[in-house]
Amino acid sequence: MKIVLAAPNYPQPRGNTVTVRRIAGNLEKIGVRTEIVSITGENCFATLPDADLVHGFHAYYFHQFLQQLDQKPKSYIITMTGTDLNADLYNPEKRPDVLSTLEGAKAIHVFDEAAKTTVLQEAPQFEGKVFAVAQGTSDFSSAQSSQLEKEAGTFLFVLPAGIRKVKNIPFAIDALRKLHKTIPNLRLWLAGPILEQAEADIVFALVEEHADWLTYIGEIPHAEMGVVFENADVVLNTSHSEGQPAAILEAKGYGKPVLVSNVPGNNGMVINGKNGYLYNDQKQFLYYAAKLINNNEARQRIGMQAKQYAADHHSPSFEAEALLKIYTSVTQQDNT
Incomplete structure (x- = not known):
């Protein structure tokens, strides 16, 4: 066939x-x-x-x-x-x-x-x-790269998304900017291609403004995304609208806790508090982000359950x- x-x-x-x-x-x-x-x-x-x-x-x-x-x-x-x-x-x-x-x-x-x-x-x-x-799930077992490595002693959020308005990337930057004031070892990587130039102009202005903790690592070949997920402590999705984002599924396959917007597509694959967190507004986002940073036990438990969920359902x-x-x-x- x-x-x-x-x-x-x-x-x-x-x-x-x-x-x-x-x-x-x-x-x-x-x-x-x-x-x-x-x-x-x-x-x-x-x-x-x-x-x-x-x-x-x-x-x-x-x-x-x-x-x-x-x-x-x-x-x-x-x-x-x-x-x-x-x-x-x-x-x-x-x-x-x-x-x-x-x-x-x-x-x-x-x-x-x-x-x-x-x-x-x-x-x-x-x-x-x-x-x-x-x-x-995707197989990244053959991925090799020594180019990407998070700073020692930092807590790394990763937002994998093409730069376009629907992905709502400025929301993540603005929220984590507030958290960074009290948790200075917080870092954020943005990974994805430029798909809408007008939105990229907004995002890159923010990257320049917050260069001490925010990095655009660019468009990473999909086969090498495993290295990105390995570095991450938490993987984000802040989209206004989603189908079923492969990047979040892949992150879960790596045993990473995810923090995602409570929209269809995301909420069909994340059980709040079990294999990730769903947020409805910035207040909830900041609460869950701080919880993941400050509670190692919860982060590890959710990561393990995320990995098991990916194996069982995907x-x-x-x-x-x-x-x-x-x-x-x-x-x-x-x-x-």
Whole structure:
């Protein structure tokens, strides 16, 4: 079987690229051939490669892509990855295109049961073809780097995110600035590519202002992110909106406690006080951040439970097998 994975902005270093590469690698391990194509930008395909099935990512962008194809695929499934689920589905201008994509899909894949509920609340006609399959973890075992090492005697927060407004990076800087006044050994690394220049201008001005404790370590190749997570004491996600952020899942796989905004996507993979913390406002963020710094026992316990949660609920082999089951079902329907 061959599957074409069609993702927006590929191969730009974004969440969808990380997701499709992980899925492709794990599918290959169980004998499924894959090919990844971009559905946006200068690398966008006009003609799809031959395959048994197309697996699209991001319902709105995939709809735009379908309109410009020389020949539309016989069948496709779609993964809703974040903004299409949390924003485009509710946008009056984009909603018809999202629903059109879902209508044409033989199956709809989401990352958790909460996302499945959201889809069915908005479009109950798709009952029976929405499948929740959690993301698997990535393998960083081959990553090697001696370039990154936190300062001795410091407590390091890491915020892995592309620089764009939805990631709400200035929130983390402003909150930790207040904490740094009383905990001067606090440090923050920002890791991710520049995706919106206007937001980058804001972030880099803050980096320059707080250079004594805040560092932008740049765009780190995904294969080397394991080194970043190893250095971290706590990993952050401050996004306004999320799908199911792979970086937080990966951090948990390293046994790192996470402190994340209480939004769909994040709250589907973090049990507050058990395998991480969910915050609703800056006051809660500062409370949990201080607790993680000052309570070694709690930090270690939450990190261990985070690692166990990732192993129990985010198996890469389970993800691949579950997707293969969907692919097989669709292709069998096509052949009957």
